[in-house]
Amino acid sequence: MTDTTIWPLWEVFVRSSRGLSHVHAGSLHAPDQEMALRNARDLYTRRNEGVSIWVVRSEDIIASDPGAKDQFFESPKGKDYRHATYYTKSEGVKHL
Numbered sequence: 848m849t850d851t852t853i854w855p856l857w858e859v860f861v862r863s864s865r866g867l868s869h870v871h872a873g874s875l876h877a878p879d880q881e882m883a884l885r886n887a888r889d890l891y892t893r894r895n896e897g898v899s900i901w902v903v904r905s906e907d908i909i910a911s912d913p914g915a916k917d918q919f920f921e922s923p924k925g926k927d928y929r930h931a932t933y934y935t936k937s938e939g940v941k942h943l
Contacts, residue, residue, distance in 0.1 A: 857883040858908060860901040861891050869901050877902075 854876040860869035872891040877883035883902040892900065911919050 854878050856905040857887070857902045858905050859883075859887040859891055860903070861887075861897040862899040863896055864898055869899065874905065 855878075856874055857877055857880075858874055859872045861872040862869045872887075875883065875886050875890060877886050880902060884900060887900050887902050888897075891897070
């Protein structure tokens, strides 16, 4: 049974300037998305550090299992050509 008096957890991502990616800044509890966005602004961009903020409910984030990293990120057999280390540098080819 879920306790409805506990506010959901939100993950906060901040982009510090144009052209950069959003970076995870932290987490906070809030009753809804508007309050989460306002609280994220107050907590994580006090000194004008950001140009954009994302807030995402933690329960909506799906992540891979760090314990299964080898299986999850392993290259398929016979597909070594997808990696730059598969190729050798050609002699006499400039700018490569």
